[in-house]
Amino acid sequence: MLGAGCCLRRSRQLLASGWTRLLSGSSSSEVTQLEPQRDRFGGLSLYLSQLRAPERLDPGALRRWLQESIKQWRAEGHIAIWLHVPILQSRFIATAAELGFAFHHAESDSATLTLWIADGRSRLPIYATHQLGVAGAVLDVQSGKVLVVQDRNKTTNAWKFPGGLSEPGEDIGSTAVREVFEETGIKSEFRSLLSIRQQHRHPGAFGKSDMYIICRLEPSSFNISFCQQECLKCEWMELSDLAKSKETTPITSNIARLLLYGYREGFDKIDLTMREFPAVYTGLFYKLYHRELPEHYRNMTNLQDM
Ligand SMILES: NC(=O)C1=CN([C@@H]2O[C@H](COP(=O)(O)OP(=O)(O)OC[C@H]3O[C@@H](n4cnc5c(N)ncnc54)[C@H](O)[C@@H]3O)[C@@H](O)[C@H]2O)C=CC1
Numbered sequence: 522m523l524g525a526g527c528c529l530r531r532s533r534q535l536l537a538s539g540w541t542r543l544l545s546g547s548s549s550s551e552v553t554q555l556e557p558q559r560d561r562f563g564g565l566s567l568y569l570s571q572l573r574a575p576e577r578l579d580p581g582a583l584r585r586w587l588q589e590s591i592k593q594w595r596a597e598g599h600i601a602i603w604l605h606v607p608i609l610q611s612r613f614i615a616t617a618a619e620l621g622f623a624f625h626h627a628e629s630d631s632a633t634l635t636l637w638i639a640d641g642r643s644r645l646p647i648y649a650t651h652q653l654g655v656a657g658a659v660l661d662v663q664s665g666k667v668l669v670v671q672d673r674n675k676t677t678n679a680w681k682f683p684g685g686l687s688e689p690g691e692d693i694g695s696t697a698v699r700e701v702f703e704e705t706g707i708k709s710e711f712r713s714l715l716s717i718r719q720q721h722r723h724p725g726a727f728g729k730s731d732m733y734i735i736c737r738l739e740p741s742s743f744n745i746s747f748c749q750q751e752c753l754k755c756e757w758m759e760l761s762d763l764a765k766s767k768e769t770t771p772i773t774s775n776i777a778r779l780l781l782y783g784y785r786e787g788f789d790k791i792d793l794t795m796r797e798f799p800a801v802y803t804g805l806f807y808k809l810y811h812r813e814l815p816e817h818y819r820n821m822t823n824l825q826d827m
Pocket residue numbers: 652653654655674681682684685686687700725731732733734750751770772773
């Protein structure tokens with residue numbers, strides 16, 4: 522049986538010879554740039570961005586080459602093809618689709634298509650399933666007031682916590698602090714997570730699922746200067762009034778009650794606090810959110826000691 526490196530070398534040879542044969546009359550140095558890259562699961566990635574002169578590539582030639590190559594890759598035991606297409610090379614998408622490729626995902630400047638070539642159903646992971654929205658319940662513990670807004674774009678004007686969608690690579694607490702500031706002008710600091718809501722087929726998530734997290738924040742400024750595009754009203758409201766109010770959404774009402782409970786009985790009863798740990802990948806850290814762990818549980822090294 523061939524090793525992965527050997528398969529890859531053969532794939533590259535096939536690729537180069539295929540291009541040379543199919544593109545006679547075109548620049549053959551062009552084709553040597555396109556090298557399938559094998560992933561650890563046995564899939565092959567093709568990057569059309571490697572083509573130096575893509576305008577010289579005829580879609581019919583690509584089609585014939587892909588057909589031949591796919592037969593070969595299947596025989597070599599590869600399981601899937603990932604085809605990465607820069608937006609300006611989009612005409613090759615239809616060519617790939619004719620051979621059974623389907624969209625996996627798209628970014629602003631490229632699309633990725635896949636073709637499962639092993640036996641059985643595709644085991645390739647699907648792309649993003651959820652969007653993430655984060656709101657900040659900013660509670661001033663001195664006054665017992667919480668920051669609330671009414672959304673300008675929603676049909677019912679119910680009080681809610683300011684918040685919005687998380688940006689790529691952004692921590693949950695940072696989204697809450699940023700969104701609160703953008704919508705209300707209030708500066709705040711992250712304290713904990715209070716709740717997570719999961720909702721499927723969300724209209725605002727283009728039919729995907731929505732995760733909506735509410736964080737507990739503490740204010741470090743108090744003068745409201747709210748965003749006129751997004752908010753109709755914004756004010757500091759007695760937390761107990763919000764907890765009793767009918768002019769609110771069920772989620773805001775329930776989390777206002779949870780927050781009131783924590784305010785009266787201790788935030789340790791409601792908080793999911795954050796701890797940071799080094800990830801397996803060098804130089805990266807992740808954030809872990811969970812209920813407070815007593816010191817002797819945090820530091821235990823031997824379960825039998827307990
Ligand atoms: N229960 C609650 O109290 C509510 C919770 N949510 C959750 O909050 C999160 C989203 O927060 P948002 O404040 O809506 O997001 P956001 O604060 O990130 O952005 C909202 C703004 O995006 C713009 N926008 C959104 N869709 C648009 C479109 N199709 N065309 C043009 N402009 C568009 C509008 O300017 C809108 O004001 C979601 O997770 C959602 O489930 C949203 C509303 C109420």
